[in-house]
Amino acid sequence: LMVGAVCVPRGSDSTESEMEFILNHSESSFVFIEHLRLYKKIARILQEKKLPAIVLDNAFPADILEKNKFFSIHSIIESVKDLDLRKHELKKLSETIYPEDLFTIIYTSGTTGNPKG
Numbered sequence: 001l002m003v004g005a006v007c008v009p010r011g012s013d014s015t016e017s018e019m020e021f022i023l024n025h026s027e028s029s030f031v032f033i034e035h036l037r038l039y040k041k042i043a044r045i046l047q048e049k050k051l052p053a054i055v056l057d058n059a060f061p062a063d064i065l066e067k068n069k070f071f072s073i074h075s076i077i078e079s080v081k082d083l084d085l086r087k088h089e090l091k092k093l094s095e096t097i098y099p100e101d102l103f104t105i106i107y108t109s110g111t112t113g114n115p116k117g
Contacts (some may be wrong), residue, residue: 003093007104008117012038014109020045021114022107033070036060 001007008026010019012034019042023031030052033039039046039060046053046068053070065072080086107115 001103002090002097004097004101006102008107009104010107012041016041016045018107018109018115022117023049023051025114025117026105026107030054032056032073033060036064039064 006026008022008028010022014022022028023042023045028051031042031046031054033042033053033055035057039055045051053068054076055065055070055072058072058074060072064070105117107117109115
């Protein structure tokens with residue numbers, strides 16, 4: 001969010017079709033996967049859309065990470081060199097964000113049709 005990304009949160013209790021609709025409608029360019037159960041629900045969608053993913057679960061199976069070329073948030077954090085330089089880069093990027101910029105899109109559950117964002 002500090003670099004201008006738009007967050008589109010959705011609970012892992014959503015159906016596969018709701019998740020697919022939201023990923024398409026929001027024009028998502030990558031996803032965060034909380035855990036293996038969520039991955040199993042949306043694996044087909046991720047493969048079809050070829051969306052990159054960042055996995056949050058440190059216990060996520062390494063073979064699935066490797067096969068799908070997903071990123072582990074823990075590996076990303078561990079690989080960061082020169083944290084002070086990165087903080088400066090992040091500060092510069094955050095200065096390009098304005099109060100009127102879109103921050104998040106929250107979708108309804110879609111109980112009366114497709115979810116609304």
